[in-house]
Each structure stands twice: as C-alpha cells, then as structure tokens.
Amino acid sequence: METALFLPFMQIPTGHHHVADALIEDIESRQLQDIVCSKVDILSYSYGSLEKIVSFAYLNWIKYFPDVYDWLYRCAAYKKTSFHNRQYLYEAMFIHFFKQLTNRQNAHILFCTHALPSNMASVLKMKNKLKPVTVNVYTDYFVNDLWGIEGIDYHFAPTMQVKDYLMAKGVRPEQIYVTGIPVGHVFQTETGKVKTDDTITRVLVTGGSLGVGSLRHLLIAPKSDNIHYYVLCGKNEALYQELLANESRMVTPFPYIANKAEMNLLYDQVDAVLTKPGGVTVSECLMKRKPVFLYHPLPGQERINARQLLELNVAIPADIGENIEEQLLRFLSDEVKRRAYDENLDIYHECLEKRPPSVLMREMIGQKH
Numbered sequence: 001m002e003t004a005l006f007l008p009f010m011q012i013p014t015g016h017h018h019v020a021d022a023l024i025e026d027i028e029s030r031q032l033q034d035i036v037c038s039k040v041d042i043l044s045y046s047y048g049s050l051e052k053i054v055s056f057a058y059l060n061w062i063k064y065f066p067d068v069y070d071w072l073y074r075c076a077a078y079k080k081t082s083f084h085n086r087q088y089l090y091e092a093m094f095i096h097f098f099k100q101l102t103n104r105q106n107a108h109i110l111f112c113t114h115a116l117p118s119n120m121a122s123v124l125k126m127k128n129k130l131k132p133v134t135v136n137v138y139t140d141y142f143v144n145d146l147w148g149i150e151g152i153d154y155h156f157a158p159t160m161q162v163k164d165y166l167m168a169k170g171v172r173p174e175q176i177y178v179t180g181i182p183v184g185h186v187f188q189t190e191t192g193k194v195k196t197d198d199t200i201t202r203v204l205v206t207g208g209s210l211g212v213g214s215l216r217h218l219l220i221a222p223k224s225d226n227i228h229y230y231v232l233c234g235k236n237e238a239l240y241q242e243l244l245a246n247e248s249r250m251v252t253p254f255p256y257i258a259n260k261a262e263m264n265l266l267y268d269q270v271d272a273v274l275t276k277p278g279g280v281t282v283s284e285c286l287m288k289r290k291p292v293f294l295y296h297p298l299p300g301q302e303r304i305n306a307r308q309l310l311e312l313n314v315a316i317p318a319d320i321g322e323n324i325e326e327q328l329l330r331f332l333s334d335e336v337k338r339r340a341y342d343e344n345l346d347i348y349h350e351c352l353e354k355r356p357p358s359v360l361m362r363e364m365i366g367q368k369h
Contacts, residue, residue: 042120
C-alpha cells in the first residue's frame with residue numbers, strides 16, 4: 001500500500017484545495033486499490049485553530065487593503081529574480097511539523113498544491129532528509145518566488161511558458177509535465193448544450209466563492225435583451241437574494257454550487273464566461289473551450305494571472321467601467337476574432353499532457369524505486 005499526500009495551505013476553499021481534490025478524484029476514480037490518498041493543510045496541522053485567524057486576516061487584508069496586498073505580494077513573491085531565496089521564517093515555523101507529518105503518513109509521493117509546503121519540501125530534499133517523490137502542482141499561470149524548485153522531483157506546469165521558465169531555472173524537461181491546472185474529470189466531457197433561443201447570448205458570470213459583488217450594477221439593471229446572465233453568487237447570500245427579488249428575466253442567479261456535474265452542465269449551456277482570473281475557474285473554462293472574459297482581478301495572484309492569460313491570447317479583457325454588454329456582444333459576433341481565439345485554444349490544448357495524473361503518478365513512483 002502506497003500513500004499519496006496532498007498539501008494545500010489554509011482551509012479556505014481556494015484553488016489549492018480544488019486542484020488537490022481533482023487529483024484525488026482522478027486517482028480514486030481509477031480504483032487504484034494500492035494507493036491511499038490523504039489531504040492535509042499544513043497550517044492547521046501545525047497550529048490548529050490559529051488557521052482560522054490567519055484565514056480571516058488574509059481575506060480581510062485583500063478586501064480592505066487590496067493595493068497594499070498587491071504591492072507586498074509582488075515584493076515578497078514575484079520579484080523575478082534569477083534564484084529562489086531561502087524562507088527562513090517559514091522554515092522555523094513549519095519544517096519541524098512538515099517532517100513530522102510526512103513521517104507519520106509514511107508518504108510515498110507528495111503533491112504540493114501551494115508554494116509553502118513546496119518550499120519546505122525543497123529544503124529537505126536538498127539536505128537528503130525527505131524520501132518521498134515530490135511534485136509541484138502549480139495553481140496559477142505563473143510561478144511565484146516562494147515555490148521550491150531545487151530538489152523537487154516533478155512539476156505539473158499549467159502552460160508551455162511555465163515549462164520554459166522552470167527549464168531556465170535548471171529543471172530538466174523530463175521532470176516537467178504540462179498538465180494545465182488540474183480540474184475535475186467531469187469538465188472534460190460534454191453534456192449537450194441546451195438552448196431554446198439562438199438569438200439570446202448566454203453568459204456565465206462568476207467571481208469565485210465570494211460572489212460577483214463588483215458587477216452588481218450590471219446585474220441589477222441589465223441594459224440588453226440580447227444577453228441572459230447566469231450568475232454564480234457563491235457565498236454572497238445578500239447578492240443572491242437581491243437578484244432573486246429583482247426578478248429580471250435576463251438574470252438567473254445561483255447560490256454556491258459544490259456539485260461538479262451541475263457546474264459542468266451550466267458551462268455547457270453558456271456561450272461565454274465573465275470571470276475573475278482565478279486559476280481553477282479559468283482552467284475549467286479553457287477545458288470547456290469557452291471564451292473567457294476577465295474583469296476586476298483581485299490583487300496579487302489574479303492580477304498576474306490576468307496578464308499571463310492575455311499574453312497567451314486565451315482570455316479577453318473586460319472593462320467594467322464601460323459598457324460591458326457591448327464588449328461581450330462585439331467579440332462574440334465577430335467571426336474573425338472568434339476563429340483566432342479558437343486557434344489559440346487549440347494551441348493551448350495541443351501542448352497539454354494527454355496521460356491522466358494517476359498514470360503520471362505511477363510512472364513517477366516507479367522511476368524513483
């Protein structure tokens with residue numbers, strides 16, 4: 001029996017957890033009886049209830065001081081230096097617990113879906129104090145400076161550009177698999193598009209689990225009868241109730257959707273997605289080959305994601321300060337732009353690893369034995 005240990009950070013249901021869950025789902029769906037999967041948040045494991053305080057402070061920091069967060073994030077984690085610095089404070093806080101956790105779990109392979117556990121794994125690998133095969137699974141469209149690179153056995157890269165970056169850091173190409181940001185297997189299937197009126201454009205609006213508050217003005221009083229908005233309100237219960245009470249025939253709100261099959265069905269019913277540039281949400285859209293319109297990125301990771309996606313030409317910027325409905329319709333009705341966008345999606349998909357993560361895991365473990 002072999003143990004696969006998945007290492008996100010904090011309990012907030014962010015991309016770190018969604019990616020870990022997608023990988024676990026792939027392994028368990030293939031009924032690999034000799035593989036036991038375990039997911040552990042190293043912050044909760046190390047410091048217990050302190051995690052809730054840290055999570056609360058983190059969310060409120062982004063909410064109330066976005067520009068300060070963005071500046072500090074770039075200073076601390078995105079300096080684009082030619083080398084990765086040791087993070088001695090993190091090591092002092094976590095490396096004892098990290099060694100304790102991996103020993104207790106008797107892990108054979110570690111999947112780091114957050115930079116901090118990856119950093120700890122890198123330090124221990126370089127000291128020959130960590131035996132399990134270690135894999136970085138990047139959950140954004142870039143690699144911040146906190147990720148461990150040296151000593152990490154394998155890397156699941158979101159794009160060819162990230163693979164090139166890792167190779168420039170000295171990682172051998174055979175250690176890198178361009179997997180995209182892993183999402184649930186259900187998003188790789190078509191359930192059949194349901195449309196009752198081809199004259200109506202259907203747009204899915206999502207803003208992550210906290211909802212789409214910055215687009216409230218658009219959704220309360222949509223200006224066009226040509227766009228029907230399907231709005232994921234997430235955990236923003238006030239917005240969900242307000243949109244329900246508004247009873248607009250062109251706006252259909254949804255509360256938080258946890259069921260992936262239900263989410264996949266929703267993707268199949270829409271023509272485009274208006275979203276913040278969170279790694280997992282965008283990856284689902286790319287897998288479903290839906291045009292992705294990006295609005296109001298959060299500070300830090302999302303702002304960098306937006307720039308990377310625009311450079312890849314697999315996303316379209318949406319300026320919420322202007323007539324966003326006109327922007328959507330202008331692009332979706334332009335056959336030349338649509339064709340060019342589809343060609344860019346084809347290039348993106350052609351670069352992706354065709355073997356599922358469970359098969360790659362088998363190979364990685366076997367090569368290290």
